[in-house]
Amino acid sequence: AQSVTQLDSQVPVFEEAPVELRCNYSSSVSVYLFWYVQYPNQGLQLLLKYLSGSTLVKGINGFEAEFNKSQTSFHLRKPSVHISDTAEYFCAVSTYTGGFKTIFGAGTRLFVKA
C-alpha cells in the first residue's frame, strides 16, 4: 500500500522569501504525484502533477516541484511567495492497481507574513 508524508504541518514565511514544502511517499508500484492547494473557504485546486518525463514540473502561480525517485520525494518550491499564497497544500500519490487510487498527505499550512 502507498503512503504520503508531508513533513511540516505548518510553514510560516515572510513575503518574497523562498519556500519549500516537503513531501515523501512510499509505494511498491509506480506512482503519479500531485500537489493541490486549498485557499481559505475554497475547494481544492490542482497546482501541478508529475506523470512521466522530466522530473522537474512547473505549475500555476509560480510553483514547481521535483520528483526524486531515489529519495521518494516530491517537494514543492516557490522562489518568492506572496501573501496570496497563504493556503493549505496537499501532496497526493496515485497508483494503479486494477483502478487508480489516490492518497493525500495530511497537508501543510503555508502562512505568508508581510
Next chain:
Amino acid sequence: SQTIHQWPATLVQPVGSPLSLECTVEGTSNPNLYWYRQAAGRGLQLLFYSVGIGQISSEVPQNLSASRPQDRQFILSSKKLLLSDSGFYLCAVDGAGNTIYFGEGSWLTVV
C-alpha cells in the same frame, strides 16, 4: 470535462441519526470515485474508493459505509452518526491525466 454534484451542502444531525450524502458525476463513464473526509485541523483522509458499480474499497475502519448503485452515483451513509463523524466530506472523480477533481463538499456537524 467532468461535473460533480454533491449534496446536501451542509447538514446538522443529532448523534445516533442516519446519514446519506449523495454524489453524482456527469461527463464521464465508468469513473473511479472517491469519498474523502477533511476533519477540522486535519488533512484529507480517503474513506472509500470505487472502480465500478457495486465495487467499494474501504480504507479505514469506521462508522460509515458507501454504495455505488449506478455508474455515476456514489453514496456515503451511516446508520448511527457519532460526534467524531463531523467534518467536511468530499466526493471526487479521476479525470484526464489521472488528475482528481472534487465536488463542492458537504459540511456535516453532528451534535
